[in-house]
Amino acid sequence: MPPELNFGWTTPIGEVVLGATNADGGTRRVSYRIGGGTTLPFLEGQPSTPAPLIAFEICDNPSFWSPIVKEYCGDVTSNVNEWAKKADADYGADLVRLHLTSTKQRNFSDVASLGPVVEGVLLATSLPVIIEGSNEPKIDSEVYQKCGEAGQGERLLLGTAEAGKYRSIAAAALAYNHSIIAQSPIDINLAKQLNILLKEIGVQRDHIVIDPYTGALGYGFEYSYSAMERIRFSALKGDSDLAMPMICSAADTLTIKEVREAGAGLQDETAIQWELFTCLAAATAGAEILCVRHPGTIAPLRKALAGMKQPAHSAGVP
Amino acid sequence: MALKALDIYKLLPKKNCKECGDPTCLTFAMKLAGGKADLDLCPYLSDEAKSVLGATTRPPIRLVKIGVGTRNFKVGEETVLYRHEKTFYHPPGIVFRVTDTMQADEIVAVTRRVRDETLTRVGADLRFNGIAIENVSGSAETFARAVETVEKVEAHLPPVLISKDTAALKAALVYCGTYRPLLHAATQENVKEMCALAKQHGCPLVVRSGSLDGLVNLVKTCTADGVPDLVLDLAPGTFGDFIRRSTAVRQLAITRAVPDLGYPVYLNAAETGQQDAAVALGIVKYGSVIVTDPLPVGSAKAALTLRQNIYTDPQKPIQMNPGIYRVGSPDKDSPVLMTVNFSLTFFTLQGYLESARVPCFMLIVDTEGLSVLTAVAAGKLSEMLVRDSIKKFGLENEVSHRKLIIPGYASPLSGRIEDATGWKVLVGPRDAAEIGEYLHEEWKK
Ligand code: B12
Ligand code: SF4
Numbered sequence: 001m002p003p004e005l006n007f008g009w010t011t012p013i014g015e016v017v018l019g020a021t022n023a024d025g026g027t028r029r030v031s032y033r034i035g036g037g038t039t040l041p042f043l044e045g046q047p048s049t050p051a052p053l054i055a056f057e058i059c060d061n062p063s064f065w066s067p068i069v070k071e072y073c074g075d076v077t078s079n080v081n082e083w084a085k086k087a088d089a090d091y092g093a094d095l096v097r098l099h100l101t102s103t104k105q106r107n108f109s110d111v112a113s114l115g116p117v118v119e120g121v122l123l124a125t126s127l128p129v130i131i132e133g134s135n136e137p138k139i140d141s142e143v144y145q146k147c148g149e150a151g152q153g154e155r156l157l158l159g160t161a162e163a164g165k166y167r168s169i170a171a172a173a174l175a176y177n178h179s180i181i182a183q184s185p186i187d188i189n190l191a192k193q194l195n196i197l198l199k200e201i202g203v204q205r206d207h208i209v210i211d212p213y214t215g216a217l218g219y220g221f222e223y224s225y226s227a228m229e230r231i232r233f234s235a236l237k238g239d240s241d242l243a244m245p246m247i248c249s250a251a252d253t254l255t256i257k258e259v260r261e262a263g264a265g266l267q268d269e270t271a272i273q274w275e276l277f278t279c280l281a282a283a284t285a286g287a288e289i290l291c292v293r294h295p296g297t298i299a300p301l302r303k304a305l306a307g308m309k310q311p312a313h314s315a316g317v318p
Numbered sequence: 319m320a321l322k323a324l325d326i327y328k329l330l331p332k333k334n335c336k337e338c339g340d341p342t343c344l345t346f347a348m349k350l351a352g353g354k355a356d357l358d359l360c361p362y363l364s365d366e367a368k369s370v371l372g373a374t375t376r377p378p379i380r381l382v383k384i385g386v387g388t389r390n391f392k393v394g395e396e397t398v399l400y401r402h403e404k405t406f407y408h409p410p411g412i413v414f415r416v417t418d419t420m421q422a423d424e425i426v427a428v429t430r431r432v433r434d435e436t437l438t439r440v441g442a443d444l445r446f447n448g449i450a451i452e453n454v455s456g457s458a459e460t461f462a463r464a465v466e467t468v469e470k471v472e473a474h475l476p477p478v479l480i481s482k483d484t485a486a487l488k489a490a491l492v493y494c495g496t497y498r499p500l501l502h503a504a505t506q507e508n509v510k511e512m513c514a515l516a517k518q519h520g521c522p523l524v525v526r527s528g529s530l531d532g533l534v535n536l537v538k539t540c541t542a543d544g545v546p547d548l549v550l551d552l553a554p555g556t557f558g559d560f561i562r563r564s565t566a567v568r569q570l571a572i573t574r575a576v577p578d579l580g581y582p583v584y585l586n587a588a589e590t591g592q593q594d595a596a597v598a599l600g601i602v603k604y605g606s607v608i609v610t611d612p613l614p615v616g617s618a619k620a621a622l623t624l625r626q627n628i629y630t631d632p633q634k635p636i637q638m639n640p641g642i643y644r645v646g647s648p649d650k651d652s653p654v655l656m657t658v659n660f661s662l663t664f665f666t667l668q669g670y671l672e673s674a675r676v677p678c679f680m681l682i683v684d685t686e687g688l689s690v691l692t693a694v695a696a697g698k699l700s701e702m703l704v705r706d707s708i709k710k711f712g713l714e715n716e717v718s719h720r721k722l723i724i725p726g727y728a729s730p731l732s733g734r735i736e737d738a739t740g741w742k743v744l745v746g747p748r749d750a751a752e753i754g755e756y757l758h759e760e761w762k763k
Binding site for chain 2: 003005007040041043217218219220221222226229230255258266269270271272273274276277280284285300303304307309310311
């Protein structure tokens, strides 16, 4: 009998709760507890943690969105509530991730309109929701305040905190008990530093999801893959400042050359495969939330993840 | 446990006869200690030396060569579990499967596709590696005919012969026996006959078992029978099975805890029910020979790209030769864009320049493969480097103007580059995606 595999892990990955059901004072029909892994992904003999979650990304102003998705999804992309509903009921996502792309418009100032947008999406789907605020430092603090408030009680996941901009998002998360995404540019030390900064201003470990930044497949993905493996490895070895679940969003996938120039009739297939390959590799490296933009990616991804979670079924396997 | 070079040296014949390919017994001992050479290379070992050095000096995962000629591929000889610990050395061979029940013209088409299809990415030609022929008909004769059909294309691709029936394999080996085909598979039932075939043709052999114990037993039988080139089929029932067993095999092999598991891993993605996903998992989780039905365009490109990513040395980014490159047919008045020799940077920029349709020159400076920001941060991109590169590559003779567009991220260097080169520096956008717009608006002025 070959010896048991022993990596000498000491510490499990921390857990983060996404979404609040009635019982917890929210209105979501489910809530998820992610993290909790005790070894490398998919190595538990009898899985005690759930499969990674699939988040479908939508936005409130599709002029900044991939034409491939707009074409595939049709008119629904211009009505964010309908789109959220579809992501939930038709596409079969676990989470809806709303990007407030309207804030990218030149001289955007209508922050007041964002609250109703978030509320609308929360009414349209009863799945837990991720909200991506603005990229504009000037309106940041107001935007996050509005999002946090609109989602009060729902245990949102708010994005995205970075080393140079984390205070306003942290403030909104703390005020309304949401969790946040902490993003650093593909570097384990920078990821750790940001988590420490967040800790210092009072954000608890169980309210942080690490985003190590995912470069698109063929465009830096190898660095992201290794950064994720290293973060997971260090966490299991006991570094509590890295022991949070990770999110993978290869947002550039639909704009890279191979997908953009795939040729007539092949764009959807190529986009789906590019997302699928990226997500599966990221899941094996430790990502627990996998974000996709093409609805066609969800079914094959879910099927594969279920297979990866299936326990060994022949004897003699460690 | 690993032995030190000197301990090994003591056991060598000390003839310094060079037959192992090393200048001295000591250098050979050093290679053995590092897992970089095979003990069998020294013909004069005593039995004692063989038994002591045996499993502890050979590479923890055996290098197995499949096929012959220019398209052969080698797998194994890996040393780490994570690519960031060192690197992964031998990318998996992705092998397209045909069955002996397919029409001959279909078989020919798949063979030609593997022979011809190339995806060129960041300067490398990425290809699929071989043809697996599976005996589904149950007939030895039909199987042999299918193999003959493949060989008649003269694509010289490494073959993988899949059959439970040794008689069928024997018939097929008539057509490819001298090309080092990989035979699939020896199991508890047929291991003796399989070994005889593999030995007769000097070819590598897959052993298949759903348990690690079963694999170890098969490996022991085969090596004792004189078949050293083995590949392990873990017969996974689920993707979870595959990840767990493949990781176990890798870990137990590289730590030499179970030397009999020190062989490359085989995965038949086509029998998993979701082959695109299986190919992805095979690539990241230690698969070395991945058999799949011909992949549609989308997953074919994704698979080749993922493999390239995972098997890129994390310490040595893929680099371009520094120099002057042309986009379109530039003339003396065309713009010059400076960038670094990290191939990803080069090809990303080049892609956008091509779609901008503005003929231009690219001046590639040697930052040892670092990206723009990384090179700036590491001090590898400097005004002296830019000045020397302009001189060295004769940029002054290419254009009559003296204007240089530098990447937006290199803007902190703009003043110094102007001073050092005497060229007027224009700071371009940060994101290469905006280069077209920039050239149309700014350069025209
Ligand atoms: C991967 C990576 C590495 C890899 C190296 C990969 C490589 N081949 O360069 C490794 C791990 C080795 C590394 C090391 C270091 N890195 Co580093 N690294 C990165 C990372 C994650 C991605 C870089 C990358 O591949 N970019 C993709 C390429 C294609 O981008 P690019 O070359 O800039 O090209 C784009 C544009 O510049 C533009 N462009 C290119 N050429 C031209 C030309 C013209 C004319 C125009 C107009 C435009 C243009 O087009 C491209 C696409 O838009 C970045 C963070 C990030 N996400 O950016 C950090 C980053 C660049 N690294 C950083 C640092 C500090 C370092 C280190 C010094 C220390 C460290 N933290 O590890 C070392 C130095 C290395 C050394 N040898 O000493 C910092 C730089 C900080 C700064 N702002 O100056 C960054 C930003 C991370 C951070 N701290 O935020 N790094
Ligand atoms: S072949 Fe053997 S004896 Fe000859 S130099 Fe090499 S190690 Fe020494």
